[in-house]
Amino acid sequence: MAKxxxxxxxxxxxxxxxxxxxxxxxxxxxxxxxxxxxxxxxxVTAQVREDLLRRFNxxxxxxxxxxxxxxxxxxxxxxxxxxYRQPVSLLVSQRVKTTVQLAALSTVLAILIxxxxxxxxxxxxxxxxxxxxxxxxxxxxxxxTFLIGVIFMLVFALRLKWFPSMGTGxxxxxxxxxxxxxxxxxxxxxxxxxxxMIEELSSDYITAAYAKGVGPLRIIFIHALRNAVIPVITIxxxxxxxxxxxxxxxxxxxxMGGLGDLLISSIKSSDYPVVQGVTMMMIVVYCAxxxxxxxxxAIIDPRIRLQ
Amino acid sequence: MIDMENLLEINGLTVELMTERGIVYALSGxxxxxxxxxxxxxxxxxxxxxxxxxxSIMRLHNPKRSxxxxxxxxxGEDIAAMEIKEVERLRGKDISMIFQDPAMSLNPLMSVGNQxxxxxxxxxxxxxxxxxxxxxxxxxxxxxSPAINRYRQYPFELSGGMQQRVxxxxxxxxxxxxxxxxxxxxxxxxxxxxxxxxxxxxxxxxMGMSVLFITHNFGIVAEICSAVSVMYQGRxxxxxxxRSVLDxxxxxxxxxxxxxxxxxxxxxxKRLGSIPGRPDxxxxxxxxxxxxxxxxxxxxxxxxxxxxxxxxxxxxxxxCFGIGG
Amino acid sequence: MLKAIIGQKTSKKNSYGKLLTPxxxxxxxxxxxxxxxxxxAPVFATHDPNKNELQSSLAGPSKSHWLGxxxxxRDLYSRVLYGGRTALMGALGVVGLSIxxxxxxxLVCGYVGGLADTLIMRLCDVILAFPTxxxxxxxxxxxxxxxxxxxxxxxxVYVPMLTRLTRSLAIVEKNKTYVSAAIxxxxxxxxxxYRHILPNCISTILVQLTLDLGYAILDLSSLxxxxxxxxxxxxxxxxxxxxxxxxxxxNPYLSTVPGAVIVLSVVSLNIxxxxxxxxxxxxxxxxxxxxxxxxxxxxxxxxxxxGA
Numbered sequence: 041m042a043k044x045x046x047x048x049x050x051x052x053x054x055x056x057x058x059x060x061x062x063x064x065x066x067x068x069x070x071x072x073x074x075x076x077x078x079x080x081x082x083x084v085t086a087q088v089r090e091d092l093l094r095r096f097n098x099x100x101x102x103x104x105x106x107x108x109x110x111x112x113x114x115x116x117x118x119x120x121x122x123x124y125r126q127p128v129s130l131l132v133s134q135r136v137k138t139t140v141q142l143a144a145l146s147t148v149l150a151i152l153i154x155x156x157x158x159x160x161x162x163x164x165x166x167x168x169x170x171x172x173x174x175x176x177x178x179x180x181x182x183x184x185t186f187l188i189g190v191i192f193m194l195v196f197a198l199r200l201k202w203f204p205s206m207g208t209g210x211x212x213x214x215x216x217x218x219x220x221x222x223x224x225x226x227x228x229x230x231x232x233x234x235x236x237m238i239e240e241l242s243s244d245y246i247t248a249a250y251a252k253g254v255g256p257l258r259i260i261f262i263h264a265l266r267n268a269v270i271p272v273i274t275i276x277x278x279x280x281x282x283x284x285x286x287x288x289x290x291x292x293x294x295x296m297g298g299l300g301d302l303l304i305s306s307i308k309s310s311d312y313p314v315v316q317g318v319t320m321m322m323i324v325v326y327c328a329x330x331x332x333x334x335x336x337x338a339i340i341d342p343r344i345r346l347q
Numbered sequence: 348m349i350d351m352e353n354l355l356e357i358n359g360l361t362v363e364l365m366t367e368r369g370i371v372y373a374l375s376g377x378x379x380x381x382x383x384x385x386x387x388x389x390x391x392x393x394x395x396x397x398x399x400x401x402x403s404i405m406r407l408h409n410p411k412r413s414x415x416x417x418x419x420x421x422x423g424e425d426i427a428a429m430e431i432k433e434v435e436r437l438r439g440k441d442i443s444m445i446f447q448d449p450a451m452s453l454n455p456l457m458s459v460g461n462q463x464x465x466x467x468x469x470x471x472x473x474x475x476x477x478x479x480x481x482x483x484x485x486x487x488x489x490x491x492s493p494a495i496n497r498y499r500q501y502p503f504e505l506s507g508g509m510q511q512r513v514x515x516x517x518x519x520x521x522x523x524x525x526x527x528x529x530x531x532x533x534x535x536x537x538x539x540x541x542x543x544x545x546x547x548x549x550x551x552x553x554m555g556m557s558v559l560f561i562t563h564n565f566g567i568v569a570e571i572c573s574a575v576s577v578m579y580q581g582r583x584x585x586x587x588x589x590r591s592v593l594d595x596x597x598x599x600x601x602x603x604x605x606x607x608x609x610x611x612x613x614x615x616x617k618r619l620g621s622i623p624g625r626p627d628x629x630x631x632x633x634x635x636x637x638x639x640x641x642x643x644x645x646x647x648x649x650x651x652x653x654x655x656x657x658x659x660x661x662x663x664x665x666x667c668f669g670i671g672g
Numbered sequence: 673m674l675k676a677i678i679g680q681k682t683s684k685k686n687s688y689g690k691l692l693t694p695x696x697x698x699x700x701x702x703x704x705x706x707x708x709x710x711x712x713a714p715v716f717a718t719h720d721p722n723k724n725e726l727q728s729s730l731a732g733p734s735k736s737h738w739l740g741x742x743x744x745x746r747d748l749y750s751r752v753l754y755g756g757r758t759a760l761m762g763a764l765g766v767v768g769l770s771i772x773x774x775x776x777x778x779l780v781c782g783y784v785g786g787l788a789d790t791l792i793m794r795l796c797d798v799i800l801a802f803p804t805x806x807x808x809x810x811x812x813x814x815x816x817x818x819x820x821x822x823x824x825x826x827x828x829v830y831v832p833m834l835t836r837l838t839r840s841l842a843i844v845e846k847n848k849t850y851v852s853a854a855i856x857x858x859x860x861x862x863x864x865x866y867r868h869i870l871p872n873c874i875s876t877i878l879v880q881l882t883l884d885l886g887y888a889i890l891d892l893s894s895l896x897x898x899x900x901x902x903x904x905x906x907x908x909x910x911x912x913x914x915x916x917x918x919x920x921x922x923n924p925y926l927s928t929v930p931g932a933v934i935v936l937s938v939v940s941l942n943i944x945x946x947x948x949x950x951x952x953x954x955x956x957x958x959x960x961x962x963x964x965x966x967x968x969x970x971x972x973x974x975x976x977x978x979g980a
Contacts, residue, residue, distance in 0.1 A: 055798060187931040191931070244451035249454065267454070
């Protein structure tokens with residue numbers, strides 16, 4: 041188990057190093073002049089230009105810059121924003137709370153709804169409820185998060201006025217965005233749970249468990265569910281990435297001023313230190329969550345744990 | 348065998364199954380009796396309904412995709428007519444089953460000890476500690492020692508033979524009256540096969556447990572079964588004591604099956620027998636002898652009527668017009 | 673009565689593994705309709721999609737503007753048609769790029785293996801470490817906005833998934849006898865990969881590609897919605913939705929109609945791919961219950977009875 045986790049950690053560390061290089065050097069390929077982004081297009085004197093280049097380490101060679109960037113990040117210094125002239129870490133720390141709340145709330149909500157729903161649909165496979173819900177979930181899987189967000193806003197915030205339409209601050213502000221994000225996940229996760237439960241329920245060891253005289257409830261929850269949950273975890277881990285991007289979209293819809301807003305506005309204004317910093321942070325989170333998921337695998341599945 | 352009291356009496360069992368091609372008449376009137384303490388073999392080609400019979404006794408079909416007729420009397424009670432709740436009480440406690448592929452039949456995520464202990468928890472309502480003790484005892488009993496170490500292992504850590512021993516330990520954990528063994532040695536190596544057969548036989552003797560032993564191998568029947576039923580196309584075509592059936596096969600199909608057993612007698616220079624043709628899939632309810640197309644002795648009546656049983660001495664009977672007529 | 677029906681001999685034609693199911697037909701018709709309407713947008717459009725008529729800014733549906741107008745007074749109906757061109761062509765570009773790179777890479781990984789396999793798979797790991805759109809964000813940040821950049825960026829994101837799928841399929845095929853036979857006949861690796869292995873994997877790949885096409889529509893529209901995709905005044909469903917949401921109370925059609933066509937095209941592609949998979953995978957066949965089967969037989973029998 042320890043060996044497995046260590047290997048997994050090392051792997052993600054290597055990937056993270058390569059990814060950091062990709063992020064850093066891709067951005068360097070930009071044909072646009074970073075000074076133009078810093079001065080918001082104003083022409084400046086050669087002296088000011090020189091100062092700015094030195095201030096943002098742009099006078100050094102790319103390799104040196106990368107080295108400084110990595111070294112800074114390890115110390116919690118993600119560089120300085122071009123447009124805000126503030127440390128990236130400060131900008132992030134002001135906004136990260138909203139994004140984390142949104143992502144956590146929607147994920148918990150989605151799993152709490154999706155897994156039980158999937159089990160019920162698997163047990164009642166091919167019933168009317170199953171067929172009706174499968175069509176509905178098909179539509180939701182195909183609906184972009186931002187569309188659901190926009191429709192929620194139109195119906196529940198603008199027309200019915202049950203919830204505020206934008207901004208942050210209270211729990212009520214979080215309800216619509218979280219639900220909009222969760223719905224997509226519920227649709228996908230419940231489909232996977234259903235499919236996986238149906239497969240497990242028709243496997244030989246379930247027949248054998250019936251032959252043992254085990255009752256249906258115990259079969260579903262003790263025998264089948266534990267096996268069925270493995271592919272569900274896989275899908276959930278893949279969705280973590282989608283969730284991070286989903287948060288960006290939903291934050292935009294509801295003008296929540298989170299990390300996503302920061303990222304998008306920085307992309308538009310070529311604020312590279314922020315783009316690099318936020319992207320890197322998201323990928324670190326993504327990697328860390330993947331490691332957590334793989335640990336979960338090992339806990340559930342002895343075939344991974346004991347090898 | 349008729350004079351002994353039977354533990355299991357199956358009369359006119361029919362099972363129809365829904366498949367993507369339409370309805371399959373999987374069993375069309377199975378009659379089969381298993382006496383107390385007897386190891387009863389069921390032989391036939393694949394698809395003849397052996398496993399179907401076993402599944403029917405346990406009521407393991409999907410009720411939506413199958414329908415049953417006839418009676419399955421177990422200790423005088425009709426399993427076929429029971430509520431599923433009652434069947435659940437019977438399963439595992441009074442009737443247990445082991446399967447062809449132990450690797451697929453064990454829950455991959457549960458330790459083998461816990462899978463045995465589950466029997467005690469479910470049927471005997473034992474405490475966790477009691478169930479553990481029972482499971483350890485069972486592991487010893489089926490020859491998996493040291494039991495303490497085996498208890499913690501998972502199915503994937505065991506060999507096929509050991510997995511089948513675990514299945515047997517699960518099956519006998521509550522001292523069932525009947526063990527249904529559905530080709531339990533088919534997926535195993537020849538040497539392991541012999542060990543498993545020996546284990547089943549000794550457990551049957553020791554516990555006075557009846558065994559319904561399903562196999563396609565007449566050699567195994569000759570080795571451990573005291574009585575045998577031969578199935579063809581969803582029907583028992585011949586049944587009787589093993590010696591009697593082996594020595595005097597009455598049904599041409601039984602005779603052909605026995606002739607196809609490879610023997611060590613090479614000097615006889617006899618070619619291994621084979622049965623021409625292939626059984627049809629049972630898409631229709633036949634009104635003639637299902638074997639007539641492959642039978643060397645078939646005559647007019649065979650193609651127009653379904654043969655009933657002809658009785659020979661000592662409970663030996665066969666469904667064939669060619670006997671005694 | 674029931675017994676008599678059940679007793680009927682069933683023909684082998686009664687196989688459920690057929691492709692032309694109602695849901696397949698419906699999804700196909702919807703998708704083809706969307707494709708045709710978009711492809712022949714100039715024929716079906718009522719207005720120039722980029723012509724501003726400021727006097728009818730945010731106008732509701734009317735005889736001349738069937739779905740109303742956006743803030744610049746451009747006809748929504750015509751823009752939805754032209755937007756389809758952008759969305760579908762873009763998605764096609766994304767999937768096309770992933771085919772051109774992903775399938776050959778996957779074949780090489782699976783069939784040749786060795787160092788090439790290790791290198792390509794590690795490269796895929798790096799790309800997959802970026803949550804879907806994040807790499808596209810990075811590309812847009814670097815090279816600027818525009819449909820081409822978005823398509824290329826997403827195409828690169830889609831490559832590793834297809835590479836992995838092709839690789840796993842190729843490994844399975846590689847170990848089959850017919851490949852050994854082809855090797856012993858002295859065929860070149862290239863010929864074996866493209867003429868022997870690929871045709872045997874293509875059905876599964878096809879299912880994945882139809883799904884990917886839907887995802888590509890979604891991802892491209894997300895980029896455009898965030899203002900990172902198409903540049904004004906090009907019509908695009910995602911961008912239209914993004915602009916329209918600012919005027920939700922004035923003219924909700926501005927965002928709901930583009931949203932609806934996105935959902936419609938993605939749903940139809942998903943159903944399409946689902947049917948395709950079920951058709952190719954016979955183990956997934958759904959069996960009817962006894963009651964359903966009996967009533968089906970009854971229906972089949974009735975015309976015969978009345979005819980007799």
